[in-house]
Amino acid sequence: MHITLEADYAIRIVHCLTLHNTRADAKSIAETTGVTLRFSLKILRKLVAAGIIRSYKGTQGGYEIAKAPRDITLYDVITTIEGPLNISRCTHPNFNCTRPKEGSCQFQKVFIELSEDIKHRLQSINFEQMM
Known part of the structure; x- marks a missing residue:
């Protein structure tokens, strides 16, 4: 498993x-972060839709944080981009397991527990801590 x-x-x-705690345009954000402008705009749209950042139009437009840094966790940002956290495909609700149906699969139980552990750890790290 890896973060994309x-x-x-x-x-x-x-x-x-x-860190900058001010409104910034997409070009400045792209240059500061080392992310291409096109990719930055794609990501910014997702973050705006999730309510993590706000966008403003016009000559004084740009982007800024919509919440206090302490209220934004790594989990929030990662799942905004990646969707629900599942360490294995077998933990996904729509997964159709091909293993024999005798008893419950111990691997699935372990993977569900690991996914929960990772989720709780990512939820415990907020952007205020990272400043």
């Missing part, structure tokens, strides 16, 4: 906005 490049970039973008 898009999720990594989203973390960089949110971190950038929390």
